[in-house]
Amino acid sequence: SQELEQSPQSLIVQEGKNLTINCTSSKTLYGLYWYKQKYGEGLIFLMMLQKGGEEKSHEKITAKLDEKKQQSSLHITASQPSHAGIYLCGADIQGGSEKLVFGKGTKLTVNP
Amino acid sequence: NAGVTQTPKFQVLKTGQSMTLQCAQDMNHEYMSWYRQDPGMGLRLIHYSVGAGITDQGEVPNGYNVSRSTTEDFPLRLLSAAPSQTSVYFCASRFNYGYTFGSGTRLTVV
Numbered sequence: 189s190q191e192l193e194q195s196p197q198s199l200i201v202q203e204g205k206n207l208t209i210n211c212t213s214s215k216t217l218y219g220l221y222w223y224k225q226k227y228g229e230g231l232i233f234l235m236m237l238q239k240g241g242e243e244k245s246h247e248k249i250t251a252k253l254d255e256k257k258q259q260s261s262l263h264i265t266a267s268q269p270s271h272a273g274i275y276l277c278g279a280d281i282q283g284g285s286e287k288l289v290f291g292k293g294t295k296l297t298v299n300p
Numbered sequence: 301n302a303g304v305t306q307t308p309k310f311q312v313l314k315t316g317q318s319m320t321l322q323c324a325q326d327m328n329h330e331y332m333s334w335y336r337q338d339p340g341m342g343l344r345l346i347h348y349s350v351g352a353g354i355t356d357q358g359e360v361p362n363g364y365n366v367s368r369s370t371t372e373d374f375p376l377r378l379l380s381a382a383p384s385q386t387s388v389y390f391c392a393s394r395f396n397y398g399y400t401f402g403s404g405t406r407l408t409v410v
Binding site: 192221230231236276289291293 | 331
């Protein structure tokens with residue numbers, strides 16, 4: 189959906205490096221979800237952010253929600269080959285709606 | 301819990317054929333939805349349901365039918381398959397703080 193823009197579209201990093209993926213909305217964010225997808229597989233839920241300024245972490249992955257900028261960032265510290273995949277952000281932009289919209293994804297490659 | 305189960309995993313249809321993609325969840329989730337994923341387009345919502353007997357259209361509903369007779373099942377019907385419906389289809393159900401997705405059905409319409 190054009191309502192959610194992810195950047196970059198693809199990213200190649202060396203193992204051990206840090207990286208950031210951004211998800212920017214053209215509309216107010218009422219809930220923001222991050223997923224990881226391996227090629228040809230389903231989506232794995234990473235985390236959900238709802239409140240401005242909220243920050244959540246799972247292992248080496250941290251996500252933040254900037255309400256003013258209508259943006260979320262996903263940061264991976266000390267990347268590993270197991271982090272490779274496609275990262276997708278999804279959002280409720282209608283407020284209490286179950287109609288999630290998704291970004292087109294960021295393809296992450298981690299070279300050993 | 302088996303989570304969200306989709307069948308079949310792969311399917312090839314001829315143009316004009318009809319078929320049903322199955323989706324079942326054993327977590328007693330009220331909300332379920334269907335998405336299609338296409339290269340360069342991301343995930344797009346087809347139909348969704350907030351409970352048994354209640355369904356509504358998403359972003360790309362044309363050519364698809366759904367019904368929700370039980371909490372567990374939410375099948376997606378293709379009425380007359382077209383090559384434009386070649387895609388990967390995902391079913392999802394909502395839990396407290398997110399959505400869990402099935403492993404997908406890869407559909408090719410020739």
